[in-house]
Amino acid sequence: MQKRISHLPFHDTPEQAQKLDAVIESLKGQAGAVMPALHQAQDIYGYLPLEVQKKIAEGLGVSLEEVFGVSTFYSQFSLTPKGRNHISVCLGTACYVKGSDKVLDRLVAKLGIHPEECTEDGEFSLTACRCIGACGLAPVMTVNDEVYGRLVPEDVDKILAQYAAK
Amino acid sequence: MDMVNIKVNGVSYEVPKDSTILEAARYAGIDIPTLCYLKDINQIGACRMCMVEVKGARSLMAACVIGVNDGMEIFTNSPKVQESRKMTLELLLSVHDRKCLTCERSGNCELQTLCNEMGIEEDSRFEGALPAGEKDNTTLYLERNNAKCILCRRCVAACQNQHVSVIGANNRGFDTSIGCAFESGLADVPCVACGQCIVSCPTGALTEKDNTQDVIDAINDPEKTVIVQTAPAVRAALGEEFGLPIGTNVEDKMVAALRRLGFDKVFDTDFGADMTIMEEASEFIHRVQNGGKLPMITSCSPGWVKFCEHYYPDLIDNLSTCKSPQNMEGALIKTWYAQREGIDPKNIVSVSVMPCTAKKFEIKRDDEDAAGLPDVDISLTTRELARLIKKAKLNFNALPDEKFDDAMGISTGAGVIFGATGGVMEAALRTAADVLDGTSHENVEYHEVRGTEGFKEAVYKVGGMDVKVAVVSGLSNADALLQKVRSGEADYQFIEVMCCPGGCVNGGGQPIQSATTRAYVDLKATRAKALYDQDKAMPLRKSHENPVLKQCYEEFLTDGPNGHKAHEILHTSYVKRGV
Numbered sequence: 001m002q003k004r005i006s007h008l009p010f011h012d013t014p015e016q017a018q019k020l021d022a023v024i025e026s027l028k029g030q031a032g033a034v035m036p037a038l039h040q041a042q043d044i045y046g047y048l049p050l051e052v053q054k055k056i057a058e059g060l061g062v063s064l065e066e067v068f069g070v071s072t073f074y075s076q077f078s079l080t081p082k083g084r085n086h087i088s089v090c091l092g093t094a095c096y097v098k099g100s101d102k103v104l105d106r107l108v109a110k111l112g113i114h115p116e117e118c119t120e121d122g123e124f125s126l127t128a129c130r131c132i133g134a135c136g137l138a139p140v141m142t143v144n145d146e147v148y149g150r151l152v153p154e155d156v157d158k159i160l161a162q163y164a165a166k
Numbered sequence: 167m168d169m170v171n172i173k174v175n176g177v178s179y180e181v182p183k184d185s186t187i188l189e190a191a192r193y194a195g196i197d198i199p200t201l202c203y204l205k206d207i208n209q210i211g212a213c214r215m216c217m218v219e220v221k222g223a224r225s226l227m228a229a230c231v232i233g234v235n236d237g238m239e240i241f242t243n244s245p246k247v248q249e250s251r252k253m254t255l256e257l258l259l260s261v262h263d264r265k266c267l268t269c270e271r272s273g274n275c276e277l278q279t280l281c282n283e284m285g286i287e288e289d290s291r292f293e294g295a296l297p298a299g300e301k302d303n304t305t306l307y308l309e310r311n312n313a314k315c316i317l318c319r320r321c322v323a324a325c326q327n328q329h330v331s332v333i334g335a336n337n338r339g340f341d342t343s344i345g346c347a348f349e350s351g352l353a354d355v356p357c358v359a360c361g362q363c364i365v366s367c368p369t370g371a372l373t374e375k376d377n378t379q380d381v382i383d384a385i386n387d388p389e390k391t392v393i394v395q396t397a398p399a400v401r402a403a404l405g406e407e408f409g410l411p412i413g414t415n416v417e418d419k420m421v422a423a424l425r426r427l428g429f430d431k432v433f434d435t436d437f438g439a440d441m442t443i444m445e446e447a448s449e450f451i452h453r454v455q456n457g458g459k460l461p462m463i464t465s466c467s468p469g470w471v472k473f474c475e476h477y478y479p480d481l482i483d484n485l486s487t488c489k490s491p492q493n494m495e496g497a498l499i500k501t502w503y504a505q506r507e508g509i510d511p512k513n514i515v516s517v518s519v520m521p522c523t524a525k526k527f528e529i530k531r532d533d534e535d536a537a538g539l540p541d542v543d544i545s546l547t548t549r550e551l552a553r554l555i556k557k558a559k560l561n562f563n564a565l566p567d568e569k570f571d572d573a574m575g576i577s578t579g580a581g582v583i584f585g586a587t588g589g590v591m592e593a594a595l596r597t598a599a600d601v602l603d604g605t606s607h608e609n610v611e612y613h614e615v616r617g618t619e620g621f622k623e624a625v626y627k628v629g630g631m632d633v634k635v636a637v638v639s640g641l642s643n644a645d646a647l648l649q650k651v652r653s654g655e656a657d658y659q660f661i662e663v664m665c666c667p668g669g670c671v672n673g674g675g676q677p678i679q680s681a682t683t684r685a686y687v688d689l690k691a692t693r694a695k696a697l698y699d700q701d702k703a704m705p706l707r708k709s710h711e712n713p714v715l716k717q718c719y720e721e722f723l724t725d726g727p728n729g730h731k732a733h734e735i736l737h738t739s740y741v742k743r744g745v
Contacts (some may be wrong), residue, residue, distance in 0.1 A: 002341045050348055063331035065355070068347035073338045114643055166607075 003072040004116035004156045019044045024059035033060050034070050038077055047078045062165035070093065081118045085163045087139045089115075092131030099152075100139035104128060106153040107141075110160055123164065132138040170236040175243060187218055187229035187240055196242050197682055199251060199280050201258075201318050201368055203230040205685045208323035208366075213316070215280070217250045218242050226250055246711065251284050258669065259286070259295025262369075263313035266710030269370040275317060276368035276680050300343065307375050307526040312343050315371040319344070320681075321363035328641040328665075330473070334358045340676040344371075356476035356745045358641070360469035360665045361523030361547075361674015362407035374523050374675060378554050380544050384515040385428040392515045393503075394424055394576065395495050399521035399585030399670035400548045402696040406677040407552035408562040413692035415700055418567030419610045423555050424519075425568065433574035436581030438495030439593070441718070442466060443580055445488045445736050446590075447598045448728035450660055454631075459483045461636075461651060461658040464590050466490045469665030469674075470530035471740065473641050478648050478741035487737040491540070491584060492518050492525055493534050494736045495574060496541030501735055502722040503573060504537070518545045521585070521673035537733040547675030550694045573714055579610075579701030580709040586694035587639035587669035588615035588622060591662040595626060595635075602629025611709045616698070618668045618690045621647065623658070635660045640667035641643045668694065 022038045025034035037056045042048055048071050057064040071077045089095075089104040104126075108114060111124050118125040134140045137149025141159075148159055168183040181190040185208075191198050211228035221239035226247065234240075241247060259279065266272045281289070299313025301514045317335070322344060324566060325333050332355040336345050346355045364372045384392045401417040410416065415637035424432045450462050465471055465486045475481060486528040489497065489709060496518065500511040518525060525545040528534065534541050546554075555562055569575065580596050583589030592612045599607050614624035615635065618641035623636045636658045638644045644663045650656035665671045668690025709715065723732045 002337050052346070060745075063334075064347040065332055065334040069334040069336055072336045 001116075003077075003079050004114065006118065008081060008118060008120060008122075008123050012045065012049045012051075016044050020055060021059075027060065034062060034067055038067070038071055042077060047081045049079065049081075078116070080116050080128075081122070081125065082133065083118045083123050084125050085143055087124060087126050087141060087143050088129040088132070089126070090130070090132050090134070090139065091128045092135070094131070094135035095139040098138040100141070102153045103139055103141060103156060106156040107160075110135055110156060124160075133155060170238075172234050172237070173239040176239055179676075181234060183234070185234050187220075187227065187232050187234055187238075188216055191218075191229065191240065191242055192685070198229045198242055199284070200230055200627075200681055201276060201280070201316060202320060204320045204323065204366055204681045208318070208320045210319065210323075213318050214254050215251060217247060219244050219247055219680075232340050233243075248284075251280075252286065255281055255284055255286050256291045257294075258316050259289045261297055262316065263296060263299060263311070264289050264600050267507070269314070270289075270376075271367075271370035271678075274678060275678075276369060280368075293639050295340075297340070297343065300345070300349075302345070302351050303375075304353035305357070305359065305375070305527070306353075306530055307523040308352060308357075308361065308364065309373050309375055310344070310351045310352070310387070311343075311371055311373075313371075313545050315343065315344055317342055317368055318368060320366040320368065321372060324362040324366040325726075326359060327667075328358070328362055329645040330356070330358055330360075333363065341387075356743065358469045358472040358476065358665065359524035359527045359674075360641070362666060364523065365676060365678050367678075368681065369716055373547065374547050376550060376553075377526070377544050377546055378550050378557070381517055381546065381554065384517070384544070387515075390513055390515045390518060391430045391509055392428070393431040393433060393499050394429040394517045394519060395435045395438065395492070395499075396420060396424070396519040396551075397435040397492065397521055397585065397670060398439065398582050398589075398697055399673060399693065400519050400551070402585060402671055402693040403407055403521065404548055404552060404678045405562075405587065406679070407549070408475030410563070412679070412683075412687055412689065413696045415696040417700070418569070419562060419565045421570055422565040422568040423560050423562060424551075426560055426565070427554055427558055429468055429517070431571045433495065433499070434570045434577050434581070435491050435495055435520075435572040436497075436584070437712070437714065438493075439466075439581035439584040440578055440712045440715050441494045441498070441736065442488055442491045442584075442590075443593045443597050444715060444719075444727040445494070445732060446486050447594050447601065447709075448726075449488060450594070450598065451484055451602065451629075452728055453523030454659065455691035460484055461656070461660045461661045463663055465664060465738075466584065466590055467524070467530075467665045467670070468522065469524035470641070470644060470663045472524065472527065472743070473644065473665065474648075475740055475743040477645070478652065479744055480720060481648060481651065482740040482742060484651070485740055487733075487739065489534065489736055489738045490525075490528060491581075492520060492545070493528065493541045493738070496529075497534075497536035498718065498722075499574065500537035500539055500541065502718055505722075511539055515544065516540070516542045518542050519548065519551045520545055521548050521670045521676045522666075523547060523674045525675070528681040531738070532741070533738045548673075549675060549677060552677065569609075570699045576712060576714040578702040578709055578712050579707035581712075582697050582701045582704065585697050586616075587664050587690075588612075588637045588662065589669065589697070591615045591635055591637050591660070592662075593709055594660070594662075597627065597710045598633075599626070599628050600708060600710065615662075618688065618694065620667065633660060634658045635662070637662045639664040639669050641665055671697065675687060 211231035580593035671693035
């Protein structure tokens, strides 16, 4: 799948910026430094926005496209931030035949975001995931560490309301 | 050279030890088909087109990356190899926009040629899904159509080779596409417009932004006087589009063709090049004598200028303020020439034919409008001129030999060699030596700065002082040199930089030759030879001896080279762009 790119404004704290500077400093001059730099940057920020990739490119003396190419090649890198509440909808075979795509559609409609995106207020992010091993409960979604099973699309509204209130 | 013995299709050959299978097969008179391979630029074994059978090997091997070893037995034409090639092509076709009839590269497409040669009978054996195939039309000079991209990465390698690297492979698997960081358009990244990606592309995925219709419209407008100028390197390559051997100088037929296309005047950018030398040599002398910024670096190559503005903004004061020959000539067409001929410059359409895509960017720069109008209105590549000639159905090779029009069609050998790396430096030295030494030197050839190597340096005694010069072509070489200039390590006074490897003869607007041809022929050397041969045969070989140029300074730029009026008309300014 093509990586989604976040267009939400980027905020970082002085601590985060300092950490990233240290990471880049420690990797300067090393061959193949882009991968570890991206890994550690994602640990710091939770995702890899333009501003962070630019800093890595400049710091390591490689082109921004080279950094971007690596960040979009590997599935573990994310270019969109995670929300305070992260929702995963299982699109594994069992969940899918039980209608998890409809659950996902409902979430997309309610939240106004696509999978791999985050709401503007930073409250919710959404992803479509592979089998999480709870096929007996299909269709399944998780919110943070909580599992919700045997869903019908209408359940989505109630679950979201629970988290929005928090 | 160490040699090894190998067998190709059962016949024994002795080949250099460090050959790849692909190179070794050439000794046997066999071309192994390739798509991603491009000599000296891209050798990554990605496309799987060059697979061959090697005795004892478990599977087929990629000939472009596997080296030979003693006793190796290679089969390039076995049923297994043929089946593999066919399958590779059929898979590529399954995700390729197969509208060959309307494709600009039809007839000169490496994918199409291979399909024909390999006898692909149906283009849809596998029902693939066409990728989205985003188009990028954001720049003034280039278009990308990813529906025709085969992901060979030759453009990516060409861009890396220029130390620009603004394009690369994004995402993975079926979603892979060649593009810019964060899926920006090319206009929003520090691309230098050199077009080396276009001449590297085996298919129709990359083309220049076509401006031929603008020219046709201008010619058909009775109000307009349409004046064309052609760069030195164009004559050395245009013939390739009409089946002539690489390195044929077609100046005379090109002029005849331009007249028949309907241009009112056919001028030679070599005149603009002569003007550039007068201005640049004078500027250099002025800088040396007045403690100006040194080293002075040439500014004829718009790809190089853009590179400097993006990546070395701290060095833009080192750039000569001279406009390029194209824009000097354009500026004089709309000022001096218009005045002399009594034409309202508003009714002049100034067209250039260049070996270059960056010229399309250059004509839209600020401060390139001496008459309050763009110095040059439309810039075409060599390929676009060929397209115009073909469209008009001119039998190019049967055209008579004709000469450029007077006035700005008069030039010297110094102007001609501008098209090759070292040419600008040599032309400048010819004039600077005469002016500063107050004599007319008999020797006009400066062999130390000739040749296609990426970096050359020399010291010449000019006007009693030692002038240390450097000549680089290809931006990787420029990058290396500029780092030394920035750090103060380099102590040159005068540097010539040309953006494309080998100079304009190898520009991004030149006819596209296949990877196979480029494996056998050194395009830059062969085309450059045509220019040096022409220079040698010319009666005038020094810019300052150009009679029309002298007239221009007498009548129009009356305070002389590098004077106030010359600055208004023939000089420009730069911007710090950054990355």
